[in-house]
Amino acid sequence: MTIDPHTDAHIDAHVQEINTAMWSNGEYRHVADLLRPGAVELVERLAPAPGTRHLDVATGNGNVALLTALRGCAVDGLDLTDEFFPDARQRFAEASVTVGLHRGDAQRLPFPDASFDLVTSTYGVQFAPDHAAAAGEMARVLRPGGRVGMCNWTARSWTAHFQEILSAYFPSPNGHQGQPMLWGSEDHLAELFGPGCTVRGERRELFYPFATAEDLVAFFEECFGPCITAKNTISPASRWRELRAEMVEMTEEFHTTDERGTGVPVEYLLAVVEKAPEKEGEAP
Numbered sequence: 324m325t326i327d328p329h330t331d332a333h334i335d336a337h338v339q340e341i342n343t344a345m346w347s348n349g350e351y352r353h354v355a356d357l358l359r360p361g362a363v364e365l366v367e368r369l370a371p372a373p374g375t376r377h378l379d380v381a382t383g384n385g386n387v388a389l390l391t392a393l394r395g396c397a398v399d400g401l402d403l404t405d406e407f408f409p410d411a412r413q414r415f416a417e418a419s420v421t422v423g424l425h426r427g428d429a430q431r432l433p434f435p436d437a438s439f440d441l442v443t444s445t446y447g448v449q450f451a452p453d454h455a456a457a458a459g460e461m462a463r464v465l466r467p468g469g470r471v472g473m474c475n476w477t478a479r480s481w482t483a484h485f486q487e488i489l490s491a492y493f494p495s496p497n498g499h500q501g502q503p504m505l506w507g508s509e510d511h512l513a514e515l516f517g518p519g520c521t522v523r524g525e526r527r528e529l530f531y532p533f534a535t536a537e538d539l540v541a542f543f544e545e546c547f548g549p550c551i552t553a554k555n556t557i558s559p560a561s562r563w564r565e566l567r568a569e570m571v572e573m574t575e576e577f578h579t580t581d582e583r584g585t586g587v588p589v590e591y592l593l594a595v596v597e598k599a600p601e602k603e604g605e606a607p
């Protein structure tokens with residue numbers, strides 16, 4: 324695929340720097356392992372045929388991109404930071420698949436109109452501050468009749484509560500002012516993508532298997548970049564201890580034992596948006 328060679332010029336350098344610094348803390352791939360079942364669900368739901376031109380937005384270390392590449396799709400992955408690309412490349416090489424990786428912003432995709440049959444994002448695009456711009460870009464690069472598939476945290480999920488506590492103590496340095504959890508609502512998606520698209524959503528759950536709430540919080544404290552950045556930045560240190568205690572208390576509310584084992588269910592919306600096909604006689 325031909326892409327704009329000036330990809331980096333599309334990204335606000337300051338946001339890029341903050342994001343990269345934030346994610347470079349910790350071992351993100353362990354968090355990506357927790358998210359992987361969402362990617363599996365989404366790809367099974369979409370069942371893309373071999374040859375499908377697929378763009379995975381906010382690809383991270385390539386959870387979704389790897390699965391569609393294994394199905395024979397022609398895949399590109401894009402992320403605001405290239406911090407996870409070495410890990411992604413290693414995964415792709417181990418699976419003997421090729422995926423194009425691009426550093427770029429979901430709000431200004433560096434691809435021509437109608438370049439893809441399928442655009443996805445799992446737990447990613449919802450963090451772009453300008454929702455309308457991000458949705459507009461996903462729809463623009465999609466061909467008529469193509470699909471957008473997403474997994475988005477919902478407003479009542481454990482993640483929403485986690486983010487709420489984190490941002491009360493440590494407002495996001497790169498300006499997540501756009502209420503990311505709104506992307507977990509079909510109504511919001513219908514409004515964002517507009518009348519030219521139909522939206523179908525199903526609520527699903529990931530399950531984070533931790534014996535105690537304390538174990539889960541300790542894991543995020545060790546592996547999740549934004550959490551580590553907050554811990555290293557919040558002053559005095561007693562404020563971090565307060566935040567952490569709130570996290571554990573909140574997580575205890577979700578912690579459960581059921582047929583999945585012992586851990587924390589985390590709700591998300593699995594959404595598929597279909598872009599209307601071209602009407603007969605319409606210019607391509």
Ligand SMILES: C[S@@+](CC[C@H](N)C(=O)[O-])C[C@H]1O[C@@H](n2cnc3c(N)ncnc32)[C@H](O)[C@@H]1O
Binds near residue numbers: 355
């Ligand atoms: C929780 S990770 C999810 C990664 C991957 N989709 C997965 O499911 O494993 C969120 C990702 O969104 C990316 N991201 C956040 N804002 C973005 C933006 N405006 N454009 C592109 N990527 C973005 C982050 O850099 C990060 O890699």
